[in-house]
Each structure stands twice: as structure tokens, then as C-alpha cells.
Amino acid sequence: MINSPACLRALVRHSPPFWEKLLTSVITGACIALASARYLPRYAWATLSIVSVTATFVAVFRTKRVELRVTNVEFSTGGEAEPRMRMGQAVSAADVRWLEFRGAAGSEEQPEPRGLYAVKSRGYVCLLPFVTELEANQLIREIAQKFPTVAAFWRSESPYGANFLSLGIEKTK
Numbered sequence: 001m002i003n004s005p006a007c008l009r010a011l012v013r014h015s016p017p018f019w020e021k022l023l024t025s026v027i028t029g030a031c032i033a034l035a036s037a038r039y040l041p042r043y044a045w046a047t048l049s050i051v052s053v054t055a056t057f058v059a060v061f062r063t064k065r066v067e068l069r070v071t072n073v074e075f076s077t078g079g080e081a082e083p084r085m086r087m088g089q090a091v092s093a094a095d096v097r098w099l100e101f102r103g104a105a106g107s108e109e110q111p112e113p114r115g116l117y118a119v120k121s122r123g124y125v126c127l128l129p130f131v132t133e134l135e136a137n138q139l140i141r142e143i144a145q146k147f148p149t150v151a152a153f154w155r156s157e158s159p160y161g162a163n164f165l166s167l168g169i170e171k172t173k
Helices: 018-038 042-059 133-146 148-157
Strands: 008-014 064-070 074-080 089-092 096-102 115-120 124-127
Touching: 008 124, 008 133, 018 042, 018 074, 064 124, 064 133, 074 124, 089 124, 096 124, 096 133, 115 133, 133 148
Parallel strands: none
Antiparallel strands: 008 064, 064 074, 074 089, 096 115, 115 124
16 A cells, blocks of 8 residues: 555555466366367477467466556556456546445356445446455545545445445444
8 A cells, every 4th residue: 555645556466376377277288289189280289288388377477466546536447457357447536436345256257356346326346356355444444534525425325324334333232
């Protein structure tokens, strides 16, 4: 978390576990080997399979980096995440009804990572993927503290009212 006079920046790095990287590489190499064995000579498909396993392993090894910049007028997300996620997007602070943490969801075709989401009047946008619920709540508190006028709008729009951070849990005791 980097706090400057005009904005608040949050940086996240995410790397899949080693077994996931290895499994992805082996499956990719096997699929390419099976497909190319039918159409290419023996030495060519073996070479192509080895190169594809190596390239996949290197590609999967890259760490995903995402940055969220928050100002009093917008939330902008940039970085290198998964191709299916739109990076480099900006959401106007006036369009955001409230911020919340969402766990991993979606379908197999369109998975949605866990992270910090902005709820808008029509749908929601992932602002910062790969963060835990605790980190997302901490970030929401810091944004609310730095930009109180934006947070006041969240409280009026949120179905939880003034308890948009705690969801009213402390009042149940």
C-alpha cells in the first residue's frame, strides 16, 4: 500500500503453486505431442513437444502483477493479470455504489478471481484480484479514511447503510 497526497496505490503479486505450473506444462506438451505426432515426422513432433513444454512452463512461471490506483474521482486498475481479465480499466468514483470482497466465482468459461470488487448500479467490476477478505476490508477502510466524501456516498448507497464495512455484525451482541 502506497499512500501519496493525491492517490492511494495498492500493488498485488500472485504466482500459482509449483505443482500447478508443472501440471499445466506437462498437459500442454502432451496435447501438442499427440496432435503433431499424426502430421509431423518423428524428430519434428518430439522437438515441438519439448519446446512447447518449456515455453508453457516459462509462461506459467510469470508472476501476475496488478496495481490499483485510487483518487477522489476514479479507481484505475492496471498490470499483468490473466488474459480474460480486463486490465487498464478505469471506473469513475461516482459510478461506484460500494466496494466489497468477493470470493472466487463464475463459470468454467468465465471464472472470476477472488478480490476487491466495485459494485455499480449495473453489475460489478474486479478492481484488485488475488487479495484476501482481510486485505480487501483493510483496503476499503484506508480508501474510506483517505477519501471520506467517496465513502459517504457508499454508506448512502449500500444496503447495509452505515455498517457497510461490518455488515451490522457487531450489533448482534
